[in-house]
Amino acid sequence: MCRAVATGIIVPLVWLSLAAAAALDENKVVDLTYPFDEHTIYWPTAKPFHLEVVAAGEAPGGYWYAANNICLAEHGGTHMDAPLHFARGKRAADEVPIQQLIGPAVVIDVRAQAAQNPDYRLSVADLEAWEQRHGRIPPGAIVIMWSGWGERWPDKKRYLGTDQPGDVANLHFPGFSREAATFLISQREIDAIGVDTPSIDYGQSQDFIVHQIVSDANKPGLENIAHLEKLPPVGATLIALPMKIAKGSSGPVRIVAVLP
Numbered sequence: 001m002c003r004a005v006a007t008g009i010i011v012p013l014v015w016l017s018l019a020a021a022a023a024l025d026e027n028k029v030v031d032l033t034y035p036f037d038e039h040t041i042y043w044p045t046a047k048p049f050h051l052e053v054v055a056a057g058e059a060p061g062g063y064w065y066a067a068n069n070i071c072l073a074e075h076g077g078t079h080m081d082a083p084l085h086f087a088r089g090k091r092a093a094d095e096v097p098i099q100q101l102i103g104p105a106v107v108i109d110v111r112a113q114a115a116q117n118p119d120y121r122l123s124v125a126d127l128e129a130w131e132q133r134h135g136r137i138p139p140g141a142i143v144i145m146w147s148g149w150g151e152r153w154p155d156k157k158r159y160l161g162t163d164q165p166g167d168v169a170n171l172h173f174p175g176f177s178r179e180a181a182t183f184l185i186s187q188r189e190i191d192a193i194g195v196d197t198p199s200i201d202y203g204q205s206q207d208f209i210v211h212q213i214v215s216d217a218n219k220p221g222l223e224n225i226a227h228l229e230k231l232p233p234v235g236a237t238l239i240a241l242p243m244k245i246a247k248g249s250s251g252p253v254r255i256v257a258v259l260p
């Protein structure tokens with residue numbers, strides 16, 4: 001009797017898990033992450049990615065063995081800015097809830113504007129134009145600026161505006177405007193913002209006001225998102241899971257999207 005009851009419970013659970021697994025079409029999963037290697041673009045004041053080979057060959061036991069040490073700055077490549085980055089006392093990288101990093105991807109196409117002006121800042125009008133076509137930005141959205149800058153990766157001179165270490169005076173790339181960040185934080189219930197450029201603030205920003213606004217609201221920012229041409233303006237689900245660095249102001253993040 002006990003066995004029959006147990007079987008009666010277990011079998012439907014197996015069916016349920018099989019049904020859930022089948023519900024995710026793996027052909028609809030796309031990778032929006034740049035690889036970490038010697039070409040990865042970091043902020044001009046940060047150290048480049050470094051991989052030190054510890055072992056790569058046949059071990060004394062006759063088997064293959066490979067292992068490396070890596071050294072990397074927090075802010076480079078595809079990464080998440082934690083709120084702690086620009087707001088004292090707000091969440092560190094390990095404290096950002098994963099729920100805040102999974103959500104509907106809202107992709108704002110500003111490629112035409114950015115092609116005319118490398119210092120372009122995504123405006124409230126851009127957000128309103130998107131909403132007129134696709135409806136109100138949904139709660140929990142991850143709002144992404146698509147500037148087209150990904151075509152320039154990994155050419156530092158074209159992507160950052162400079163290829164000189166330490167040169168922050170000549171940074172030129174698009175970002176969000178102060179007004180657009182304020183609108184998203186105060187008028188919409190977003191979870192995060194993201195960009196296909198090195199920073200959610202444009203290159204010539206001196207006060208990093210978008211970082212301040214977003215961080216102060218305890219929301220993360222995603223930077224150097226790759227391959228945004230793979231995303232539709234609406235309908236994809238973004239999943240951005242950063243390395244869980246305790247007390248980190250940021251962390252490298254693997255971003256994938258599930259297409260509609």
Ligand SMILES: [Zn+2]
Binds near residue numbers: 075076223
């Ligand atoms: Zn950053």
